[in-house]
Amino acid sequence: MPLNRKTIEMKxxxxxxxxxxxxxxxxxxxxxxxxxxxxxxxxxxxxxxxTASPTNTTAANQRPQPxxxxxxxGAQPPNTLGSPTATVTIxxxxxxxxxxxxxxxxxxxxxxxxxxGNKNVRFVFRNFPLQMHDKxxxxxxxxxxxxxxxxxKFWQMQDQLFTNQHVWSVSTSYRDLFLEYAQxxxxxxxxxxxxxxxxxxxxxxxxxxxxxxxxxxxxxxTVMVNGRVVPYAEVTSAGMRRVIDAELQAAAQPAQxxxxxxxxxxxxx
Amino acid sequence: xxxxxxxPGGSDGIAWIPVLAAIVAAIGLADSVYLTIHHLTAVPVxxxxxxxxxxxxxxxxxxxGGIPLAAFGALAYFLAFSFAILAAFGxxxxxxxxxxxxxxxxxxxxxxxxxxxxxIGAFCQFCLLSALTTFTLFxxxxxxxxxxxxxxx
Numbered sequence: 385m386p387l388n389r390k391t392i393e394m395k396x397x398x399x400x401x402x403x404x405x406x407x408x409x410x411x412x413x414x415x416x417x418x419x420x421x422x423x424x425x426x427x428x429x430x431x432x433x434x435t436a437s438p439t440n441t442t443a444a445n446q447r448p449q450p451x452x453x454x455x456x457x458g459a460q461p462p463n464t465l466g467s468p469t470a471t472v473t474i475x476x477x478x479x480x481x482x483x484x485x486x487x488x489x490x491x492x493x494x495x496x497x498x499x500x501g502n503k504n505v506r507f508v509f510r511n512f513p514l515q516m517h518d519k520x521x522x523x524x525x526x527x528x529x530x531x532x533x534x535x536x537k538f539w540q541m542q543d544q545l546f547t548n549q550h551v552w553s554v555s556t557s558y559r560d561l562f563l564e565y566a567q568x569x570x571x572x573x574x575x576x577x578x579x580x581x582x583x584x585x586x587x588x589x590x591x592x593x594x595x596x597x598x599x600x601x602x603x604x605x606t607v608m609v610n611g612r613v614v615p616y617a618e619v620t621s622a623g624m625r626r627v628i629d630a631e632l633q634a635a636a637q638p639a640q641x642x643x644x645x646x647x648x649x650x651x652x653x
Numbered sequence: 654x655x656x657x658x659x660x661p662g663g664s665d666g667i668a669w670i671p672v673l674a675a676i677v678a679a680i681g682l683a684d685s686v687y688l689t690i691h692h693l694t695a696v697p698v699x700x701x702x703x704x705x706x707x708x709x710x711x712x713x714x715x716x717x718g719g720i721p722l723a724a725f726g727a728l729a730y731f732l733a734f735s736f737a738i739l740a741a742f743g744x745x746x747x748x749x750x751x752x753x754x755x756x757x758x759x760x761x762x763x764x765x766x767x768x769x770x771x772x773i774g775a776f777c778q779f780c781l782l783s784a785l786t787t788f789t790l791f792x793x794x795x796x797x798x799x800x801x802x803x804x805x806x
Contacts, residue, residue, distance in 0.1 A: 405742040409735045412679060416731070420686045427694040482700035483712050483773075514700055516774030550713060554772055603701035616699045 449599050452611035458510055458595035459588035463531060463538050465496050466506030471635035472610060472628055474505070477512035477596045479604040480523035480545045481553050488605045488619050489546035495624045504632055509542060511592040512604050519558050522580075524589045526562045529579035531588075533571050540569040670797040671741035671748060674790055678734035681786035685726035688779050692721040700774075709777035714768050722765075726783060729758055733790060752794040759791040 449455075476492060478485040492507070499505040511528070513520030523545050531538030544565040545552070552558040559580075566576040579585050596606075607614045609627045618627065692710045709715065715722050733754055740748035762784045769776050 402742070405738045405744075408738050412682075412734060413731065416682060416686055416727075420690060423687070424690045424693070427690055479700055484699045486713075514702060514774075516702075517700070518771070518774075603699040605699055 449608070449611050449613070451598060452608075455598035456591065456594045459528070459591045463509040463535070463542075464506055465539070466499070467503040468506065469503075470506035471504045472506070472631045473508060473608075474624075474628065475508040475510060475608045475611075477510045477592075477599075477601045477604055477606040477608075479512055479514045479517055479520045480527065480542075480549065481517035481520035482514065482604045483549070484616070485605045486546045486549040488607070488616075489543075491619060491621055491624065492607070493543070494621055495628070498625075499628065502632075504635065505628060509538075510596060511589045512596040512601055512606070513589070513593070514604060517553075519553055521589065522559065523552070523562070524592075525580055525585045526566075526576075528585035528588045529576050529582075530566060530569065530571055532579050532585060533575065537569060537571060541565060541571075544569060668741055668743075668797075670793055670800075671737045671751075674751065674793045675734055675737035675741060677786050677789045677793065678730050678737055681783055681790070682727060682730035682734055684779055684782050684786065685723045685730055688723035688783070689721050689727055691779070692716075692723050706777035706779060709769055709773055709775050709780055712773045712775075714765075714773065729754065730786075733758070737790075748794075748797070751790075752798070755787065755790040755794055758787045762787045 474492075474495070476488075478488075496507050511524035513524045527538060527541045527545060530541030548561070548565065552561040555561055562580070563573060563577065566573050599608075603616070605616070605619065607616075607619050607624075609624075610631050612627075614624065614627050618624070688710070691706070692715060710723075717725065733751060736747045736751035736754065740751055765780065766784055769780065
């Protein structure tokens with residue numbers, strides 16, 4: 385194809401103004417870099433304000449959820465680690481498909497093993513699958529179905545679901561993956577399958593959800609210590625220890641009088 | 654008449670489609686720089702019944718190998734902008750490179766929209782703006798090709 389008028393013009397203009405486009409590009413790059421840097425500096429105080437906010441919110445969180453004692457109890461018996469008579473109860477409402485819950489999982493696991501020897505601390509896991517996560521409810525049912533074959537199986541499945549979240553949550557054959565996990569942790573797979581479609585596991589999930597709704601849970605994970613919501617930013621190894629230790633101390637002091645012990649015990653239920 | 658103005662490489666040697674593309678790419682660039690900074694300074698948030706940008710930006714999909722996805726976006730928009738500017742001043746090879754790049758960007762963006770809709774379950778308005786700019790860039794490229802082939806016949 386012969387060069388047309390336009391191509392020739394282009395060649396000419398390219399020659400005549402080759403410096404201009406480069407200048408424009410460099411100018412824009414400079415604007416972006418400088419503007420971006422200034423904006424970054426301005427935005428930086430934001431996380432500072434946020435790390436400060438837990439201290440602010442702690443004050444607000446001093447009082448437990450008003451209806452903590454009266455809310456529906458959730459699935460009975462709950463999925464618990466630790467002594468049922470513990471004075472400090474950590475209660476987590478979680479969604480197996482929620483990335484933040486998977487992120488909080490190792491933190492809480494670490495906390496649970498750190499306090500495993502302390503009979504004053506117990507951990508309760510509550511299912512709170514959010515509607516926006518299409519596989520979360522089924523995952524909760526899977527965990528509860530595993531739990532029907534023994535408490536330790538529940539925790540093993542819970543661990544499987546969180547650690548493999550990135551796999552099954554994006555898979556259309558996630559149910560098959562659940563079966564795989566069931567096999568891996570040594571479940572009776574046929575019973576697991578039957579329980580997955582049965583009512584017992586589902587009703588446990590539903591009861592947990594009813595409790596969550598009554599406690600006005602609006603996000604997952606929501607971690608409570610003795611009914612007080614621990615702000616999500618505080619759900620770290622250090623943050624959780626701080627809150628738990630404070631509660632342990634608070635529980636130890638009034639324990640000297642029998643009356644207040646009873647009082648704090650009844651709050652936990 | 655408008656066809657006359659529309660011709661790439663008009664009498665002043667500047668084609669309007671690449672110029673428009675450069676402007677759109679600059680918007681995308683500003684948006685992704687904003688998102689990158691937002692990502693770097695954001696505190697992780699839980700999954701919320703009311704979901705939004707934080708959910709998306711702090712999701713596991715917001716980073717590739719520790720680098721914020723938005724930073725890749727910023728780089729891509731900067732390249733797209735550069736190619737468009739060079740094309741606007743008559744470098745047609747750059748327009749082809751631009752076309753290849755925005756096609757890849759459009760495909761990737763489609764996947765990101767899928768992630769937001771079906772996996773994360775939350776939409777981030779600034780990510781959607783980025784999707785809009787990418788699709789606009791892609792459309793501009795397609796339009797330029799259609800116009801050219803239309804003119805040749």
